[in-house]
Amino acid sequence: MSYQRPDLRLAPSPTPESQAFWTGGREGNLLISHCRACGHFFHPPGPACWRCRSTDVGPEKVSGRGSVAAFSVDRQPWIPGFEPPYIVAMVEIAEEPGVRLISNVVDVEPADMRIGLEVDVFFEDWTGLSGEEDTRVWIPLFRPVTH
Template identity: 45%
Template sequence: MRKLPLLNAETRPFWTGGEVGELRMHRCDDCRRYFHPPAPVCRDCTSLKVGPVPVSGRGRVLTFTINRQAWTPELADPYVVAIVELEEQEGLRFLSNIVNCPAEAVAMGMPVSVVFERVEDVWIPLFERATS
């Protein structure tokens, strides 16, 4: 079971983009930098001209850990928590899970692509090993 995020004007596009197969990141119209988590102001230039745009959903595992502690019965199997860096921009990273891959097969630098898990009205971006 996942704790679901609160949806607001800034976060809704990120958490609902999976409905149409899009991973959406905030981008500044002035300095052209992507950033995450979503916010109403650019972290680099403080511009207010920011908004969500679709990105490729491809990236690499920057680092990861395998959780083997069964905190609840639903978490009995080991699972991977990873920092994924998206290919659009160096430093565009976020925390997610690597799925559809044995935990022991995950490696730093492994190419990944986004998949989505729907939970109620939220589409959670997860990553799996890229096929190409």
């Protein structure tokens, strides 16, 4: 199965805390919030670490590798231009168990999806519906790791 970019994708509206996450893909980097006080990663991004409450937090580059913790195969055409079937997955980053993000897994048949599947990030460059450059984001997507 070869991935084909959809005609439409609902683009996020980055906040000051999430801006780095949505724009890190410009340089090919998956940037996850990291606490400098306790050393843990966390997602979604926020102004403080939920573990130790430190505000000494910021985005840090991670490997982009992870594993599928949960998934759903969507077969309903919910979004025009985004044709099913597609896979929505919870991906746990390799750097820290328990830190997960929601994304799509592509280049895999739905019947071959499984919990624990090793995946690697890549990015799609999208401009928001307004067409303004400041709404440009790089959506992190995942595909199976090829050994």
